[in-house]
Each structure stands twice: as C-alpha cells, then as structure tokens.
Amino acid sequence: MSCVSLFLYNRFSQKKEVFSPINPEKITMYVCGPTVYGPIHIGNGRSIVVFDALFRVLRYLFPEVVYVRNITDVDDKINAEAQKLGIPINELTKNTIAQFHQDINKLHVLPVSVEPKATCHISHMIEIIKKLLDKGVAYLSNGHVLFDVLKDPFYGSLSGAHKEEILAGARVEVAPYKRNPQDFVLWKPAIEDHEFWPSPWGNGRPGWHTECSAMSLEYLGTTFDIHGGGADLLFPHHENENAQTRNALGVEHPVKHWVHNGMLMVEGQKMSKSLGNVLLLKDVLAQFPGSVVRWALLSSHYRHTLDWNSSLLHQATQCMEHVNRVLELPWDGKHCLDADFLAYLCDDLNTPGALNALHLLAKRALQDQKWVSSVHTCANFLGIQKISSSLTLEISKEIEDLIKERTQAREEKNFQRADELRQKLEDFGIIIQDTPQGTLWHKKI
Template structure:
C-alpha cells in the first residue's frame, strides 16, 4: 500500500495520511455557491481533489473512500440573482447545479460520494447552533445568533493570524450587535419575502460557515481525515468551521489534515472581468478546448503553486495528449498504473512530477502502463475521444520513402535527405516516429495534405 504524505496547512508540514478508519477514508471539500456558471478558477480545487479522490480509491479501494462536496443553495448572492432576473430561486439553483455537473464532467471529474445541498440540512444546522448557544459559545442579538470567537482559544491557528491582528486589519463596518468585531453569524433573520425557516430565534436562514460544519458532521462524523478547498477559503470560512465544530463537539478532531490549493491566473494576470480575461469553464469548452486538455494543464502545476492558464499551454497539452492517446489505445485490456506516478501523487499530490513520469512512459512506449496511468489521472476513458483521433490518412508510401532514405543514409553516412524529409513532414503537421522497429508517420490535428505534397 502506498505511503501517502500530504501538506497539512494547519501544522505547516507534510504528514503521513493515517486514516481514522482505513475501511472508510473520509474527505470533505467546499463546493460552489450555485448562482452562476463555474469559472476557470473554480475548477482548480475540483480537479485537485478529484485527483486525490482517485488516488485514495486506488490505494484503499473504491468502496472504502467517502468524498463529500457540498452545494451552497441558500445565500445572499443567489437571492440577489433571483431579484435581478425575476426567476425563482429553485429554478436558478437547479439550472446551475446541472451546468456544474456538465462542465465538471467534461473535465473528467468523478461524482463525489455525496453532494449535499445546504437546504436539506437546515434542521442539523439549527441543532448545532442551539447546542453552541446552550454551551455558551454563541449568543443571540437582534434576531441574529453569533459565534463568540473569544470562547475558542485556538481561533486563527489555521491561517496563522491572531484575533488582535484580525481586528486591527478589519476594514468592514462592525455590526453594533456584535460583542467582538470578529464574531461571525450562525443564523440571521429573514423577512417574509426572503427564504427562511422557523427556529428558536425566529424565522431566518443560516450563515455561510455553519452549513459545512453541519453537513460534514452528518455525513462524515465528528472526526474525518481530510478537508480541502482553495486558499481563499482559509480565512474566514475554514477558520470559522474549525471553531464552531470543535466547540460543538469537543470530543472530536473535526478534520485532521487541511489542504489548500493556490489560485489561478490567466496569461500571467489575475483573472478579472475588467481585464477581459475572465472565462467560465463553459466558455473555454465552447471555444473548442477539450476538457482533458484543461485538466492536463491544471495537473501540470503542483496544487500549492499559483497556476497560469495560457493558450500556448493548452496547445502543447493537446499535442501531447493526442500522442499519448494514440499510444495508450494500443494497450492491453487489463493493467495497472505506473508505480512512479502513484508515488508522485502520494508525495503531496505532485501532479507535475506525475506528468513528467508519463512523458517517460511514452518515450519507453509502455502502452499498457500508459493507458492505465492516464486513467488514474482522469485523462482517458476506455476509448480515445473523437477530438484526439488522428485523421484517416494513408501515409504508408511516405513511411516507405523515409525508411528507404534512412537505410541509404546508414550506408553512405549522409543524412541530408532524411533530415529534409523529416522537416517536410513536420512542417505539414505530421509527427515522425523513428525507432529500431521502423518508421511511423502520424498526422496531427494541424495536418495539411497540400503542404505535404508541395514540399516532398
């Protein structure tokens, strides 16, 4: 069994994953707020933790891993979108969840074990809040219920901030009903025209942070193995999750290992609508970029490093995947992924190294191992996708011509004709493969038959 080691944000060191129960390895990842399509930055944690999910399933068995990724389907952003559009909230959230599944599915993302919706766990949230109030960790004020951060001595440990520093750096207007500027909302009142549920504190709706604590408790228990998300969630969302969960259930550990991915840039700049470089996943797919290509580009950078999406990276990724798919398609029906890739993933999910190992597999022409290694990375299903299939072109005469030129060159030591032919084939979009076994010409996506005939 592979020895998986992961960087724990909370302890700031790489730690061995020792599951609480190896028969049920448990992971929670914060999912989307469903009011609009997922943008390219949203896709990064999805791909990162899908890859970890695949690794855990490979190591412990598919039936021994529980992965929870939630949908936030009650939120002020959703309410505003409903007001702006005049559409019912339910119609917006259902449509957005469908979009999300379609777009993430195109990126080769597996469906998590559970995808809970916040609105289905309101009762669990109310119960957790009531317990926090009863135990003195939370208080009611003007129809709100707030968590008292001073009651949790370790508040700020995850992000490395002190409460004093957080207060000093706060630039938001502090609500007058808060005892401490850093206290956060667990429950807030709702008017009759807004979504709301009956509670001991009146009709209202939950704050954002409590939902993840309630859903992870219901589906994973008081202690589980891994909690993940983007590093933009470290504070305040994850910090608040820890505080309320540990106070609600002090006998539990909540999450043992915390993992955070870095952010995404586009062509070297922060993604922004004002810069014109803001893209949804759907936008990029509609531009003709295959989902596997998007995934490949993301995997090429370690999750704890900033990632730059560029058109050139996508072009190179597509070229590489075409080559790999052509090789992997020749692999046997049964096999297993390369141990070098499994080891790379087991070392803090080093996907960049895993991709490098795949390059070596391709050079070695180990087609069966390459096939199952790509499947582990979520880069290939059982069949080669249509976009990656080479054009149906007969280049056998050209292969014979190049083979004859190479044989002659081996005799007279003059490789000028071989070099000329290779240059012509490459210019026409044909990949040249030469080995002891012979010569193979593979037309690429940019194959130009007219250019080939004109240059030979």
C-alpha cells in the same frame, strides 16, 4: 490497504505528513463545493479536479473512501442573481447544478459519494447553533445569532489569523449588532423576498460557515480525515467552520488533515469581474477537449499558484498529443501501474511529476508497444481519456506548411501575407496565437 504510504501537506501543522487515517478501512473526506448562482469558472474547476485526483489516489490505496462535496444553494449571491434574472431561486439553483455537473463530467471528474445541498440540512445547522448557544460561545443580538470569537482561545489556530490582526486588517464586517467586529454570523433574520426558514430565533437563514459544519457532521461524523477547498476559503470560512465544530462538539481536532489548493491566475492576473478576465469552465471546454483542460489544470503542483495562459494550454496539447496516439492503440486491459507515476502521486499529490512520467511512458510506447498497457493504466488512473477522432490533435502536412509559412512571413515583417495565412488557417479550423514564446496554435472545436 496498499503498502505505499501517502504523504500529504497539512495546513494545520504546516508540514508534509504521512497520511494516517482514523480508520484505514474507510477514509473520510469533505470538500467545499460550489455556490450555485452561475456557471463555475476555471479556478473552481481546478479545485474540483485537484480533489478528484486525490480521491483517485485514496481509492487506490484504501478499501473505501467516503467523499462528500456539498452544494451551497442558500446565499446572498443566489438571491441577487435570481432577482436579476426574474426567476425563482430553486429554478436558478436547479439549472446551475445541472450546468455544474455537465462541466465537471467533461473533465472526467468521478461522482462523489454524497453531494448534499445546504437547504436540505437547515435543521442540522439549527442544532449546531443551539449547542453553541448552550455552551455560551454564541449570543443573540437583534435577530442574529453570532459566534463570540473572544470566547474561543483557539480561534485563529488553523489559518494563523490572530484576532488583533483580523481587527487591524478590517477583514471582517463591522456591524452594530456584533459585540466584537470579528464575531461571525451563525443565523440571520429573514429579509423580504428572500428564502427563509423557521428557527427558535425567528424566521431567517443560516450563515455560510454553519452549513459545512452541519453536513460534515451528518455524513462523516465528529472527526474525519481530510477537509479540502481552495486557499481562498482558509480564512474566514474554514477558520470559522473549525471553531464552530470544535466548540459545538467538544472535539479538539474534528479534521485530521486540512488540504488547500492554490489559486489560479489568468495571464498573470487575478481573475475578477472588474478586469473582465473571468474564464468560465464551460467556455474553456467549448474550445479545448476535457483531457487537455484536465492535463493543464494538473500540470502545476496543487499548492502552487497556476497561471492559465496560452503556452500552458499549448504544452498540455502537445503532451496530450503523444498520450492520445498511444490511447488509440489497442489495449488488452492489463493493469500495469507505473511505480514512478504512483510514487509522484503519493508524494503530496505531485501531479506534474506524475503527468511527466505518463508523457515519458507515452513516448516510449510509441517506440515499443510493451509500454502501451502502462500508458492506458496511468492515464485511466488520473482521468486522462482518449480524445475522440473528430477532435484529434493531428494536423495535416498542408496545415503544418501554412503555419511555417506564416511564421516566416512574420519574421520577414510581411504582415499582410501573415494575416492572409492566419485567415486561411482559420478556414481550416486552426486558431493562431502569437505569444512571447512564439506562435501557438490550437484546433477550433
């Protein structure tokens, strides 16, 4: 184990704590993965990249890390999408998983230790539900098995959502088969044309929250070090998952550290289908190199909201330009991890600090080659890779002059000339964007 301490914010205590693992020889981490009904968006991509960065830090500090990230391949959204497309469910999930892997590979995300699928663990979910029924914290009603929230005095302890507030805020579905509206479904009866499995309570399918309890238990045991996911999963998903696991296993704290990444906004707005501003990761990656997208995703602290906009990408591109120039220089393979860079990462995964340190190192290395090893080592550490020559961000003097000329034309309100120059630049593969911060450009890829 490294002598450096890792500090990590714990949602349960709501404090930044020294990370003290259950077994320092083997760290255990579970992160909620995608529901595979369609390609992931840039917000999902943020969560994947944040926990990949944490995985990289843990791998450096400890001898072994078991990282489990599940795939939710049973869900109402999957059923609806398969029906809409007129294809079998397993064809939809298979294609979506392949697309997911393709997308995250382009972001240089490391393979996880285990990537279990929910449909392969139905029997484990049934075992957990049986235990909850035996302990009297779950009940059968109209073909459903439900968790009785009023039987759990610690319900709400993770998210801070109190039973009364949950009720008052109507954040739960009211249904006639529930004793109390805040009770949640562990098992639901089969619906015609939907996938189902046999169970002691008849044919049906599990509730969403049950799968993560079952898969974390299967691969990591009754207690594990870190549970991660997006902040939108805190309630009800993680609250319910925690309640199930605690009650089924009789363990007070199955998870030592609960870690959540903040949300991603697009141009100051929440991403939503109704606003039509959902940015799919594959579309972003068709426009920008993986290292630039990764840089942009890590350029804000993971617990903060990240606003995805053209100036963010512009800044990431400019920083990456310096780093890329150094990554193109030969490296003797000497490992030289910068102390400041590591210190930032160990301070609650301060990736903006670490990227800033890397950028400064790159600027130094362009002046003095003795820093080249540090840039290569730190970039490798965080999954920032060299952008291949066909995608280099350098622009020729001619293009630079055209951009300047266009900016001047706009300042002189000669919009016709500015438009002509925009078209000319586009012919060179340069896309121009006028923003309140000024004119930004990027290469069409």
